[in-house]
Amino acid sequence: MKCQYCGLNAGLPFRCPFCGGYFCADHRLPEFHACQGIKRGAPASDYFVKGGALEDVKVKSLRGYFSKISKRFHHLFGYTELIHISLGILIVVLVGVSLAINETRSLSLQATLLFALILVSAFIPHELAHKFTAKHYGLWAEFRLSLIGVMVTLISILSPIKIISPGAVMISGEATRETIGKVSLSGPIVNVGLATIFLTLSGFSSIKLLEIIFVQGSIINAFVALFNLIPFGILDGAKILWWNKYFWAITFLSSLILIAVNLTILY
DSSP states (O other): OBOTTTOOBOSSOEEOTTTOOEEOGGGOSGGGTTOSOSOSSOOGGGSOOOSSHHHHHHHHHHHHHHHHHHHHHHHHSOHHHHHHHHHHHHHHHHHHHHHHHHHHSSOOHHHHHHHHHHHHHHHHHHHHHHHHHHHHTTOEEEEEEOHHHHHHHHHTTTSSSOOOOSEEEEEESOOOHHHHHHHHHHHHHHHHHHHHHHHHHHHHOOSHHHHHHHHHHHHHHHHHHHHHTSOSTTSHHHHHHHHOHHHHHHHHHHHHHHHHHHHHHHO
């Protein structure tokens, strides 16, 4: 489909919620395609006037406040992206349920919620780190599910090996080697940090089940970091190594050490 603003072919067109048009990644936001569907102010009938002008001003201020929040949120996350993120979280939660059953041999509500939360913590912060780092450098970035990733993650629900990779953040725009490296590094760094936090919590836990869950959370985050740091193909490791081999080596060794420590605790 062609972008209705610049006319270029858009393999993944975005529909504007205001004017209903379809645009490429560069012109998906209303301000980038001279959107005519955005209301310029609200009509007077939209306000409730009770007891004079004071209440009118209060209602206008309140609506303006929520309008700013809504616009800010819409600027950070597109509607399509929110749907993809929600479906991704649901799939990861299902993997968490299967992991809880494998580890506890029962469907305990508390254990299931904790395992699901741990898996989501290894998935969402990683992708959001990529997204917000890319946006910090002025790039377009949105999360999208991938068919292969979804299938592999769904298969892992029934397998002993758990893989959580239903999608990834798509990035577009002009970027230097350093920018690409930093965007790629942000995800594994978050996982290494979370793995360290979970490992620390396991040391302070006096309840055996909680200790196991925290150790699992640490090893899962460390494994996600290690896997993404493999310098191959489209994985983060290839881009980080392309930018700075020292940062890659430090992060890779950190995740490897965390996995080794956690395996020692488990076995």
